[in-house]
Amino acid sequence: MGGFKHLVVVKFKEDVVVEGILKGMEKLVSEVDAVKSFEWGQDIESPEMLRQGYTHAFLMTFEKKEDYTAFTSHPSHIEFSATFVTAIDKFVVLDFPSVLAKSPA
Amino acid sequence: MGGFKHLVVVKFKEDVVVEGILKGMEKLVSEVDAVKSFEWGQDIESPEMLRQGYTHAFLMTFEKKEDYTAFTSHPSHIEFSATFVTAIDKFVVLDFPSVLAKSPA
Numbered sequence A, B: 001m002g003g004f005k006h007l008v009v010v011k012f013k014e015d016v017v018v019e020g021i022l023k024g025m026e027k028l029v030s031e032v033d034a035v036k037s038f039e040w041g042q043d044i045e046s047p048e049m050l051r052q053g054y055t056h057a058f059l060m061t062f063e064k065k066e067d068y069t070a071f072t073s074h075p076s077h078i079e080f081s082a083t084f085v086t087a088i089d090k091f092v093v094l095d096f097p098s099v100l101a102k103s104p105a
Helices: A018-031 A065-072 A075-087 B018-031 B065-072 B075-087
Strands: A004-012 A037-042 A056-062 A088-097 A099-102 B004-012 B037-042 B056-062 B088-097 B099-102
Touching (some): A004 B004, A018 B099, A037 B088, A056 A065, A056 B088, A075 A088, B004 B065, B018 B037, B018 B056, B018 B075, B075 B088
Antiparallel strands (some): A004 A056, A004 A088, A037 B099, A099 B037, B004 B056, B037 B056
């Protein structure tokens, strides 16, 4: 919670084996210490009107923005990204300092 | 971390006072116990090619999907949503059980 967030929302191409992509992503975050935490999810049931075709959200948390910047230039990230971009139909990426407005009890 | 997530990514209309919307959202989550945690952020510097025009991400965490379902029909949520939809230019909403693939140390 809090920290600097890297949010990626995507729609994969139809013929993509998503499990393979997920494994690559988990390997990537395990290799890079700067990634403090990583969670993701797949929405398979919300109305299409809300999802706008997007299916997956990936959220990485960094302690600070500099750690995210270092991550983007890490060789493992560069290698993974090259594969990732070929697998997606459309995407939205947002990077932002997170404001924690309500904390877990 | 973990739990059931409600992710909303938006681009606000140009004449909207975002601070007012944020206050309404913070009031909403403070009023509804089912919302376990709430964080948000604004991306003002990533390349437009990555952001696709979107500027804000809002992420609410619920203990379980049933709590999110209850939230959507809560009177405070219905009232807030009616205002919110008039303020946004475009949006993506994803609701999903979160997979925590890397935990904070």
